[in-house]
Amino acid sequence: MSAEPVLSHYQAQYRALAPELPGRELAWLVSRRQGALARLLREGWPSNRHEAWKYAPLRLLTGREFHPVITPPPVAPQALAAAALPALTGPRLVFVNGRYDAGLSAPDAAEAGVSVQPLAEALAEAPERIAELLEADPGADAEAFGALNTAFMADGACIRVAAGVQARQPISLVFLTAPAPVRQMICPRVLLDLEAGAGAQVVVHHAGIGGTGERSHLVDLLVQGALAEGAELSLLRLQEEDDQALSLAQLRLRQGAASRCTAADYALGGRFARTELTAELAGVDAAATVTGMLLPQHRQHMELLTTMDHAAPATLSTQQVKAVADGHGRGVFNGLVRVRPDAQRIDARQNSANLLLSPSAEIDARPQLEIYADDVRCTHGATVGQLDESALFYLRARGLPLAAARSLLIYAFLAELLPSALPALGERVDARLRGELPVPEGLA
Amino acid sequence: MSMLEINDLHARVEARPILNGLSLSVAAGEVHAIMGPNGSGKSTLAGVLAGRPGYEITGGQAHFEGADLLAMAPEERAQAGLFLGFQYPIEIPGVNNAYLLRAGLNAGRRVRGEPELDAADFLLRVREKMSLMRMDPSFLSRAVNEGFSGGEKKRNEILQMLVLEPKLAILDEIDSGLDIDALKIVADGVNAARGPDRAIVIVTHYQRLLNYVEPDRVHVLAGGRIVRSGGKELAEALEARGYDWVLEASDAA
Secondary structure (H helix, E strand, C coil): CCHHHHHHHHHHHHHHHHHHCCCCCCHHHHHHHHHHHHHHHHHCCCCCCCHHHCCCCCHHHHCCCCEECCCCCCCCHHHHHHHCCCCCCCCEEEEECCEECHHHCEHHHCCCCEEEEEHHHHHHHCHHHHHHHHHCCHHHHCCHHHHHHHHHCCEEEEEEECCCCECCCCEEEEEEECCECCCEEECEEEEEEECCCCEEEEEEEEEECCCCCECCCEEEEEEEEEECCCCEEEEEEEEECCCCCEEEEEEEEEECCCCEEEEEEEECCCCEEEEEEEEEECCCCCEEEEEEEECCCCCCEEEEEEEEEECCCCCEEEEEEEEEECCCCEEEEEEEEEECCCCCCEEEEEEEEEEECCCCCEEEEEEEEEECCCCEEEEEEEEEECCCHHHHHHHHHCCCCHHHHHHHHHHHHHHCCCCCCCHHHHHHHHHHHHCCCCCCCCEC | CCCEEEEEEEEEECCEEEEEEEEEEECCCCEEEEECCCCCCHHHHHHHHHCCCCCEEEEEEEEECCEEHHHCCHHHHHHHCEEEECCCCCCEEEEEHHHHHHHHHHHHHHHCCCCCCCHHHHHHHHHHHHHHCCCCHHHHHCEECCCCCHHHHHHHHHHHHHHHCCCEEEEECCCCCCCHHHHHHHHHHHHHHCECCEEEEEEECCCHHHHCCCCCEEEEEECCEEEEEECHHHHHHHHHHCHHHHHHHHHHC
8 A cells, every 4th residue: 555545544533523623612722733734644654765764664654544433332340450550649630542441540649739630621721822832832743653642642641830839759650551442542742841840751652452353453642841041850750552553652851951861762662662861951961861761572573762952951861771672572662862053062962782592683773963063972872682691601600590580681681771669660661571480689 | 330420521712622521430428620721621621511503523422310411401410400600690680589589499399299399398497598698688589690790690590509509519619700708608608518318519710619628539631631630639739839830741742
């Protein structure tokens, strides 16, 4: 199927759905949706000739018709309990196939000065602020899949933290996906608005919950975070989609002076999973710390593309990315550091360490530097290796079975990227690596 | 029946023959020292017995308590009670000592049908051995051998042996790189492990460890074969007269 019929499919879908999309009464939003759709129709899909899409199996995205979801299936609380990370007790919004599920959610657990709302509610309550947040980041829907999200975003979240307020409890957004009769397209939009000196931890968790039906759905997530001066955000995303799913995520952070952002992306699921993480360090002394983990196995293809955009002096970016590829899995890390003219006294560090576990697996790790200033310290390194045979023998010589020794070494390789505050995440990673075996409890 | 019975063992690394018809018999309760000049095949013998990858067995057999040792995976040998003390212990960042020890111990207990040790019982057992090896309990939570000095690594090997309680311990150059204090601690550990049900094979270049651990039998390995065997006085003669004396004598024979 060529791309054009698929594009006209989205045009027809939009016409049919527009009257039901949230914010349909807001002229600016309708115009923004239409503009995004028109851009998509005009410019079409990216191709493998685009550097940023060089390795991607694009036909999985562009050669098929996906259907925006209107009515998700009901999900029992037990299914949520089984899928959700335990020990996250703060406010929680739960989405089923992209639609907000009030019954499963607990937005009211938010503290004073912290607002956690589903997108439709926030649009109704404070449309001006939402408009401002969207206007401030025109790059978000400049390209095809961002435009697709803007045109079809049906739900999502808006998290706002007032000036000087530190949210103590982590805020979680749980996106559950169940198979459906048709191939679904799910376009959540998440807006994070941290005022000056505000602090928050946000956990975004995608989990496939199984069931019968079409499993090769597309999730096209777009997260936009605005950190005002001195704000601190910890954003952690765990992607455990169905292994047939296509999972796209854009995480876009705009950072004011002296703000701190710690962003971590853990890709475990999906047939094709791609995260584009952009930090625009727009204020002096802003700092971004990025952690990425990709675990492609079987036929999974996973990509992480980061852009650290040093637009102001004395900004700092630190990136640490690890991929472990097994089977026919493929991992791609593309890390761009851009230092704008006059952005002096920059410190940018990037490290990518990778393990190839099978001769059919592949990892492509590429640092890219675009530097237009001269007082800049940039370091980058990328290694691709295999499991250390001597360490494997040492463990086996102490009695550990081969499979346990292997997964222990892989887990140890990844362990430094796992947050100690969220041990359940380590358990998920470990379960992914070794199937049903229990978590090694003794990691140093 | 011997605990370890090696018969006419031949092994090579890539195309190079290293062991050329080695035979050795070690009974429970005995301590054997295998000595020899560099390149004689000492570490190859230790590696072949423990199942280290990279060797090709081209002839002969090795039996451990009657079982065909060479057919077993490295972990099966360990679970059956064979322990290799490494000449160069491996650093494993991210995996802590306590975890490795308990996982190894419990892997053996599972195979023997014994209940696994819980964390408390395990700690009780390991603390006592650590004090014998003069190791601070903080070593337990450190990554395996990471950042350990040469002496600490060797003491850690002996600690593992004491905790795992193998039937047969093969200690590959466990004395190399140790100062005299560390050598005595290692020797104390080895002596503590001696017992009627356990065999210990000490592979070494030098005689000095044998001043503290008295062997029942001493063998000289040269050219991949045992060329001479004797009692502890053989080690003393080697120390006084060097290896050339034995090698010349065996060539003449």
